[in-house]
Amino acid sequence: MVKRIALYLTLAAGALVSVFPYLLVVLTALKTPRQLNRTEPWEPGLPPTLENLDKVLHSGFAGYLGNTLLMTAALTAGQLVFTTFAAYAFARLRFRGRDVLFWLYVATMMVPSAVTMIPLFLIMRELHLVNTWWGLLAPYLLGTPYGIFLMRQFFRALPAGLEDAARIDGAGPLTILLRIVLPLSRPALGTLAIITVITSWNNFMWPLIITSGDDTKVVTVGIAGLKGSIGVDPNQMTAAALIALVPMVAVFIAFQRYIVRSVVLTGLK
């Protein structure tokens, strides 16, 4: 009994620590600047105001939200298509150097992305893709090592007998992949899609570096832009953060099963 209480107390403390920052965002976004200075951070401002949200949405944020949506959709579609092909090849097709290639590819996950950022920028410049949609999408559009690793592990766990049976019936690799393997992989595909949606939505560094115009600006960069050289408007910043946060919280609540499964499947986060 005591053990149980201790456990729940620990869990409650952990939950408080993780949820409190979000609570602060919500409370601050709904306060006027004056209420912010008159109340403690954890107190709600009464009456709550929608002025900050309104102001942020009318200062171009709606456009940034659209851009983020477009980027997320494109990257997720690209990830699903190309990762599936690559992972299937690594899992089932036999060719020379397959495993070496696979592990080399997966090993790139060990290199911090900050290291590759500058070379990547220079490559994009040589391709004249700086400040374009293609430049924004190119590095992630063709699948990521994480996704390929996830899907390969899943494909390998599928019974090979099914594919052998299909091959006897005259199916080629593409038919097997599309008709047999993919329908069986729905849970893994779902997981991959959600993970990609979340990482693309939250991506900040690459969009910041490669693009600068409003027509390609994403919400994360937009939020950072609210911090000026001399002053900060915390109400507006949290209002913007709230706008960016809501879709992700919705995704998490609706699909948390899949997110947990991705960790179980790969042992990676």
Add this chain to the structure above:
Amino acid sequence: MKSPRIRTIAAVLGAALVSTATACGGSGDSGGSVTLTYRLWDDQQKAGYAKVMAAFEKANPGVRVKLEQLPYDQYWTKMTADAVAGTAPDVFWMQTSQFPEFVTKGILADLGALKLDTSKYNANVVQSYTYKGKLYGVPKDFGIVGLLYNEDLFKKAGVTMPDKLTWAPDGSGTLLETARKLTADDNGKHPDQPGFDAGKVKQYGFASWNHYQTQWMNWVSSNGGKLVDKPFGKYAFNDAASVQALQFGVDLVNKYHVAPPAAQTNPPSDKINEMFKQGRVAMFPANNALLPFVAPGAGFKIGVASMPAGPAGRVVNINGLSEAVYARSPHKEAAMKLARFLGGSEAQKIMADGGYVFPALNGLSQGYLDYWKQKGLDVSPFLEESRGATFNLPVTTGFTAFENKLNQTFNDMYLGKLTPQQAADKAVHDGDALVK
């Protein structure tokens, strides 16, 4: 081996990539029209510049301007990367602390061809962007340090703001006197009364903290000290007058207890700003550019006064921005046209009347005063100060790398871990080592 279907998909994809890539690369100069890129970092001023650019486009058919606003924290990192990569914007904001790095590397275009009459602009700003006798930035605006104060707290304490605030290293003068009256502990005792508890102060009279632009550089200059020996020269703020002035700033905190302890206010904390807005600090030296961030959140009437005068008189910091033209811009002619327009009265009037900035072009400040008057704030002391003695931030190479070290050293000084002499010697030594 490959099935025909895969080959078709690959071909289609490849073709799509190639065609979009060329479509993106080809935009720009087609059809005799030019698109310029203009980069800034301020989210609020962006709205004003949208109007300015509309006026420019109307006056210059065939030239379009694309506004790019970047987060300030990443503006300089990205500008450096773009300058190296050759992808910098055609016209962009420049500030004094970064100017030496950019001008000495040849990134900024010489604006001599514009033949601007520099006598019509704020002299501090012109001087800040002059290198080897040539102008490399069109003066855009100026910001000046003034004293914001909480009128409600003054009224409650029965104190009136003196006509002229003064200070001296020995603690005489009206500033300290006024600050003492406005500082009170939980029992309502003032710092010069017996039984005052410095650990339980409810309200502070003054904000003295480690901030070079609005604080110690002003003390140093108004005590006859020097920041640098000459523009693009070496640091000099470890002379006797400067050290005395630094000591005064520290004394306000640790000896006279009229300002919050450094442990709370040292940068990168923004606490002092919050404390003023919460009504816990009565007087707060600030740049006028901070007004849009202070005024809406303050639940009291804000007053504006001139900065205190020291033994060498009142000498306050002026810091202005300029519009720089990229030396390797592919549309240099159009970029110069834009720079000229931004320095003209039409553009600067829009920014002044919108209450964004004091324009660098003389004679347009009334619009800025009117804007704030309508918000219930008399900001004329800022303007009046700008006509008196002023000083520039140190313009010399390596300042950007030095800034962090300087702040760390002076944090220790305000905490009392280093004496002002030790801190100034260390800072000057560190700073000089970075001058190229």
